[in-house]
Amino acid sequence: MTTRTATTAVAVHPLLAERWSPRSFDPTRTISDEELLPLLEAARWAPSARNRQPWRFLVGRRGDTTYQRIFATLMSSNQLWAGNSSLLVAAVAAEFQENGTPNHGSAYDTGLAVAQLSVQAHALGLHAHQMGGFDPDRLRTSLEVPDGYRPLSVTAIGALAPADLLPGDLRARETATRERRPLTETFFAETWGKPLPVRYEPEIPPYDA
Numbered sequence: 001m002t003t004r005t006a007t008t009a010v011a012v013h014p015l016l017a018e019r020w021s022p023r024s025f026d027p028t029r030t031i032s033d034e035e036l037l038p039l040l041e042a043a044r045w046a047p048s049a050r051n052r053q054p055w056r057f058l059v060g061r062r063g064d065t066t067y068q069r070i071f072a073t074l075m076s077s078n079q080l081w082a083g084n085s086s087l088l089v090a091a092v093a094a095e096f097q098e099n100g101t102p103n104h105g106s107a108y109d110t111g112l113a114v115a116q117l118s119v120q121a122h123a124l125g126l127h128a129h130q131m132g133g134f135d136p137d138r139l140r141t142s143l144e145v146p147d148g149y150r151p152l153s154v155t156a157i158g159a160l161a162p163a164d165l166l167p168g169d170l171r172a173r174e175t176a177t178r179e180r181r182p183l184t185e186t187f188f189a190e191t192w193g194k195p196l197p198v199r200y201e202p203e204i205p206p207y208d209a
Helices: 033-044 065-072 076-082 106-123 136-142 168-175
Strands: 055-061 087-094 127-131 149-158
Touching (some): 033 055, 055 106, 065 087, 087 106, 106 127
Antiparallel strands (some): 087 149, 127 149
16 A cells, blocks of 8 residues: 655654545445544644634535535545545634624634644544535535535545556556655745744654654
């Protein structure tokens, strides 16, 4: 089976270095309640501004109505592979606080919850692939999402399957070298675009969990 550990500038926790977003999922794998509940708990305990917890999730298991309705909202390019995942999870953010004022950080906080869910999935030996390629209005209508709540993403979760099961173009993306923008082009200090001055110590030992 494919392993895609990131080549990081310095050692990071294995759960982060090894996490990636596959498209090839095992179509026979189901997820038990014992596996599902830790995923939900990881998302539930994400940090949020003033503990507002703006996230809500629609969780579909392959074969059930929720899964089918979420799947129908995906772009065709995502439908090519996402239907083999064990779960489809739609993340929705509350756009207003309880007093009716806008919650400008709701999307940020909900993204943190999805990130924690994704890392927990990897800790359980599963994989998660987050998608922005879906029709939020169709999801809102199909799953009766009320006004004031914004669908943000859909995440496919399941067990990894061989890349050979994918069509040629997707197979190539599945096995391509993983890359990220350099630290110097991402982290700044003093002025925009000026790299943060940090010293790289190659002799630092690997991360010890």
